Amino acid sequence: MALSSLVSAAASLWTKCFSVYSCTTTVARTTGFLPTSSICVKWLSNVASGPPKRPLNAYMRYVLQQQPIMVRLHPEIKSVDIIRKIAQQWRTLSPEQKKPFEEASVKAREQFKVDFQRYMAQLTPAQEKQHALDRKQRLAKRKAIRKKRELTSLGKPKRPRSPVNIYISEHYEEARGATTQAKMKSLMQDWRNLFSHQKQVYKQLAEDDKIRYKNEMKSWEEHMVEIGRADLLRVQIPSRGNRKTATKAKKKVVKRAMGKAKTTEKKATSSTTTKAAKTSKKT
Structure with missing residues (x-):
């Protein structure tokens, strides 16, 4: 008797859940608008399932609501372009139109705080x-x-490529295999089967790429010093070890860059002065 009553109660609960889900889906299909309460999900979690996820902000809630509608209206448009359209729509909304999404986000954050405290208390x-x-x-x-x-x-130069990377990039199109993994596997096998003089070509290209990287990094670091971003230089001050040497090397790079900047400024000033003198003589 108890077993039959338990089964009937479970069936009744399942029917109620299904009816609520069907009602929400029908509203979304007919009106193109998802109720705010359906987006505001209570995060029920325990230690086994991990911490509760952070709630979405107002904009992301609007994206989730509009994305299926936009896909249905414009099936030929790419996903990236659809997101751009939604973002453009969001920027044109009035504060009153954004208010429901913002209120739902605030409620979700409050619920998240409660759920997170409950989660941490169980650990x-x-x-x-x-x-x-x-x-x-x-x-x-x-x-x-x-x-x-x-x-x-900021335009930092790309790191130099290795001989293997250069070989793979040049022969990837004609590589054997239907998938990327299969292509890479066949290319690595071909690389290992190359003769020394064949590999030497790619080793020389890699050495040339190192020179390119060195020259570009030198110019880039000088530019970073000029714009006040010396913290991005390669020579960093370590917490231990040869700290004095690293400090001197970094100061040397900064000094060289500042000297180059001053020289360029002097040339520009002298050029302007010369032009002004020539103009005054003509007059």
């Missing part, structure tokens, strides 16, 4: 230590990604 000392270590690694990874993007935007 053992060893788990807390592991959580702190994981967080530290994530932050370091994000910092490395941001720094890489910054260096790319």
